[in-house]
Amino acid sequence: MVTSSYQSSPQLPMHPQRQRLSLRPSSQRASSAISSPHPEDNHGEADELLSQEDADALNEIIMAIDMKENGARGCTLGCAYYIALDEALYLLEDVAMAGVDLVETLLLYAKPTTVLISSRASESLADCLARAAQGIDGNRGDLPGAYILRNLNSADFRYDTGKDKLLGLDLEMAGRQSMLYTTVVDEGIVEDDHGGQEGSRQGRLMRLGTSVNLDSQLTVGCAGAVLNDLHRRKTAQYLPNDPDALVAYKIRSVEMFSLFDFMFVNADTFASLQILQSEHHPNSHQQGGAKENLSVYGLFHHLASTPQGKLKLRQIFLRPSMDIDLINERQQTFSFFLRPGNAESLMNLGKYLRKVKNMKPVMALLRKGVDSPGRKISVNNHAWATLQRFAAYSLQLREMLRELQGAEKIVIIRKVCEIIDPFPIGQVGELITQTVDFEQSIERARTAVKYGVDAELDGLKQSYDGMEDFLTRVVTRLRDEVPEWARKYVKNCIFLPQLGFLTVVSLNTETGKGNYDGEGLNDVWERMFAAEGCVYYKNGKMKDMDAEFGDAYCMIIDREVEMIHGLTVRILEQEDAIIAASEVLGELDSFVAISIGCGQYKWTAPKMTHENVIHIEGGRHPLQELVVPSFIANDCAMAGGLGDYDRETPGVSSSAASDGLHDSVDCPSTLLLTGPNHSGKSVYLKHVAIIVYLAHIGCFVPAERARIGITDRILTRIATRESVSRNESAFAIDLRQVAFAMNFATCRSLVLIDEFGKGTNSQDGAGLLTATLHHFASLGSERPKVLAATHFHEIFEGQFVEESAELAFAHMDIRLDYDAGTPEDQVIYLFQLVPGRSISSFGSRCAAMNGIDQAVVDRAETIMLHMVRNEDLEVVCSQLSEAESQKLAAAEAVARAFLEEDFGPPPGITGKKATDEWYQTKLQAVLSAGDRMPDATSSTT
Numbered sequence: 001m002v003t004s005s006y007q008s009s010p011q012l013p014m015h016p017q018r019q020r021l022s023l024r025p026s027s028q029r030a031s032s033a034i035s036s037p038h039p040e041d042n043h044g045e046a047d048e049l050l051s052q053e054d055a056d057a058l059n060e061i062i063m064a065i066d067m068k069e070n071g072a073r074g075c076t077l078g079c080a081y082y083i084a085l086d087e088a089l090y091l092l093e094d095v096a097m098a099g100v101d102l103v104e105t106l107l108l109y110a111k112p113t114t115v116l117i118s119s120r121a122s123e124s125l126a127d128c129l130a131r132a133a134q135g136i137d138g139n140r141g142d143l144p145g146a147y148i149l150r151n152l153n154s155a156d157f158r159y160d161t162g163k164d165k166l167l168g169l170d171l172e173m174a175g176r177q178s179m180l181y182t183t184v185v186d187e188g189i190v191e192d193d194h195g196g197q198e199g200s201r202q203g204r205l206m207r208l209g210t211s212v213n214l215d216s217q218l219t220v221g222c223a224g225a226v227l228n229d230l231h232r233r234k235t236a237q238y239l240p241n242d243p244d245a246l247v248a249y250k251i252r253s254v255e256m257f258s259l260f261d262f263m264f265v266n267a268d269t270f271a272s273l274q275i276l277q278s279e280h281h282p283n284s285h286q287q288g289g290a291k292e293n294l295s296v297y298g299l300f301h302h303l304a305s306t307p308q309g310k311l312k313l314r315q316i317f318l319r320p321s322m323d324i325d326l327i328n329e330r331q332q333t334f335s336f337f338l339r340p341g342n343a344e345s346l347m348n349l350g351k352y353l354r355k356v357k358n359m360k361p362v363m364a365l366l367r368k369g370v371d372s373p374g375r376k377i378s379v380n381n382h383a384w385a386t387l388q389r390f391a392a393y394s395l396q397l398r399e400m401l402r403e404l405q406g407a408e409k410i411v412i413i414r415k416v417c418e419i420i421d422p423f424p425i426g427q428v429g430e431l432i433t434q435t436v437d438f439e440q441s442i443e444r445a446r447t448a449v450k451y452g453v454d455a456e457l458d459g460l461k462q463s464y465d466g467m468e469d470f471l472t473r474v475v476t477r478l479r480d481e482v483p484e485w486a487r488k489y490v491k492n493c494i495f496l497p498q499l500g501f502l503t504v505v506s507l508n509t510e511t512g513k514g515n516y517d518g519e520g521l522n523d524v525w526e527r528m529f530a531a532e533g534c535v536y537y538k539n540g541k542m543k544d545m546d547a548e549f550g551d552a553y554c555m556i557i558d559r560e561v562e563m564i565h566g567l568t569v570r571i572l573e574q575e576d577a578i579i580a581a582s583e584v585l586g587e588l589d590s591f592v593a594i595s596i597g598c599g600q601y602k603w604t605a606p607k608m609t610h611e612n613v614i615h616i617e618g619g620r621h622p623l624q625e626l627v628v629p630s631f632i633a634n635d636c637a638m639a640g641g642l643g644d645y646d647r648e649t650p651g652v653s654s655s656a657a658s659d660g661l662h663d664s665v666d667c668p669s670t671l672l673l674t675g676p677n678h679s680g681k682s683v684y685l686k687h688v689a690i691i692v693y694l695a696h697i698g699c700f701v702p703a704e705r706a707r708i709g710i711t712d713r714i715l716t717r718i719a720t721r722e723s724v725s726r727n728e729s730a731f732a733i734d735l736r737q738v739a740f741a742m743n744f745a746t747c748r749s750l751v752l753i754d755e756f757g758k759g760t761n762s763q764d765g766a767g768l769l770t771a772t773l774h775h776f777a778s779l780g781s782e783r784p785k786v787l788a789a790t791h792f793h794e795i796f797e798g799q800f801v802e803e804s805a806e807l808a809f810a811h812m813d814i815r816l817d818y819d820a821g822t823p824e825d826q827v828i829y830l831f832q833l834v835p836g837r838s839i840s841s842f843g844s845r846c847a848a849m850n851g852i853d854q855a856v857v858d859r860a861e862t863i864m865l866h867m868v869r870n871e872d873l874e875v876v877c878s879q880l881s882e883a884e885s886q887k888l889a890a891a892e893a894v895a896r897a898f899l900e901e902d903f904g905p906p907p908g909i910t911g912k913k914a915t916d917e918w919y920q921t922k923l924q925a926v927l928s929a930g931d932r933m934p935d936a937t938s939s940t941t
């Protein structure tokens, strides 16, 4: 019997060509300037196909941050980060007047796995990064915890070094006609195609300058730190001549981005509006990241099916656009999918998309070699099968989309149909189907080639397949040749990879030798090894057979490796097409998810306008409405200043509203809200901001109707947590948030200020709030839209703020019923915004409703009354009631009697008993002085 098989031949040398696969140049890929992939979104397929080590390397996001104090002008912030999966380096335009708020925003966008800072970094930066690295700020929302924080020598962040390192990159610059093929020779010393060195430096510098703003000095320094780290990783992880090192941590593109390219929403705002919030798994990097908590993004996150779709969705949420055409295009897409006639197709699209995998890790695997030793293969996680299914499902999805009526008008559908070209994508599937024998591949734990693909391979396999019969015949002949007594010991002949043909003889357990080892023959039987009751010999006959047939097996493997290599090369030629298809399906997936969500939550399309207005009718808070039995919808009408641009752009300043919503002429830019505790002020503020935000991602909004002007920033001062990833007091954070809003708000911004100033004494707080509102109102045509809520009623009493065309008062309505028996029934919250201000916050009623003792509430109300009457609280509090005065007088009488007494027992009173009795009598006499005062019993005792 032949016991050998194709199984396991780990020692076989790797096909030499296979190691060179990834060196082909590639054209530019769709990549994301901000919002990186995250383990959460990349894992899954990557986990199944790649080893843990490879998957981890692929998910690496290495970020360097630097911040420089500029005295009174605040700090400048620079940042660069590398996304391994995209093979891309992203550079931030240096940001002036920055604070740790922006650091948090960058962490949120990039979700780094490693953060590098200079050992000379400011204390606040180091502290913020150290806390966030440990995930200390658990309730902070989407702040990514648990990255590795590394302190580097400040020299690593030097501008000149960074510039040299950028120059030394083998880059394919975005949008460049002619690609720059250079070889990085160690650190920044570069040879160009013609072998020149410094001569071309100026030219390279100019070319670099077209893609990178070299004035962003801190960022260029950070880029140097990241590139140095990549180099360090390479040298630590790979041997000097390892060809894999050439493709590890490769950089294909460098992109510059600005935090203000999109509508700016910082980390604080994301958290306070609950747009992105996630609970971090304690072991997030190992387990695949964070779980989305209750958040606006969370309403859609679970509706996306593919990892690349979830990633795209996150990008959409992190990058609300200011491009009205793009927003309208997205709205048109969602409206199309939500047409009643398309409901079933939408569901089917979702179903099919669930079967589509992310091709980026698959391509990375292909570049490394699908059949690396030790990789587990099953029917589902075989890279070839994944690719084959991808090709089939993407073509199927393309057909489904094409069948939808009116599909040609929808940009994403046109894009899918264009990118998923049956030629390369279908051809990829076809090639795999024709070449790979899946059953055999799984059996052999490496890719096997089908019969009929290659005549030479088929011939080799046939000879191998006929080997079993052939060996049976050999054994019979061998038995005839050995002495008769030995025949029964010669069991069979086998072929083992690496060892070739062997004769198998039964083992003599007593001697430990074979029962026969060639006696009587003119031949040497060389013992190779013994196992499982048999001894294996190489003899002359076996050597002859090795010479004649032994290479067949190795040849089969070599031929197969060669063919699979050929297949890999052909498929990698289509890598860009495959990745583009995978990405566009991710985009489609994210749009399908948003459409399904908008349909489920019954949201409507807002009308986007260049007018600087916010007009909402019947607006709801998308999260609150899910948790209260009946949500009360509200309206909002605001208009910001006209700004220079708006005044000069025809049509923008027009106040005529054709859709029946408010005209902008009579709208204030600031709306100051009051109302009792718990009356819905914060929810109102947030719902307006969330609607504005959602409108800018192109999404529908929770409102009956809305007209939303293009807004450049949403800046908030809303308390969400006591201590964040900064070592500051809550009040300091409040101040920083307001300062940030003052520095960055433009007439196109929306600013939310909720209870600013409550962290200090009420006079200071009220003063600060008033001054802040004045500041914004005084900006004239540059005034932003400001929504504020406060409990400082004194600012109205003192007429520190007054209603005007720009500033309107409004409050959340309530109904009061003092006759109601229980505190809960005394204040009825209507959650309706009405004009004018409320007279009280009814804090004491709210306290009673929340279980504070009635006596404490009564006392609070008495003091409040005195305060409202503007009475001197010191005098008021020193005025005692009659009963209290009597008690005090009784206590005084006792004290005086006590002082007048002589407490020494007179001579003649001796002995313990007599002395005790004497003292008792005395005490009674003293206490009776108090008793003589009316109602004094309790105080004297």
Ligand SMILES: Nc1ncnc2c1ncn2[C@@H]1O[C@H](COP(=O)(O)OP(=O)(O)OP(=O)(O)O)[C@@H](O)[C@H]1O
Pocket (backbone or CB within 6 Å): 624, 628, 630, 631, 632, 633, 675, 676, 677, 678, 679, 680, 681, 682, 683, 684, 831, 832
């Ligand atoms: N429009 C609404 N419809 C129904 N319920 C609402 C509405 N607005 C708010 N609520 C409910 O009232 C609660 C309190 O709302 P919110 O926190 O906005 O009050 P607030 O006036 O800001 O209170 P405080 O001044 O104490 O901060 C919410 O948690 C929600 O349950």
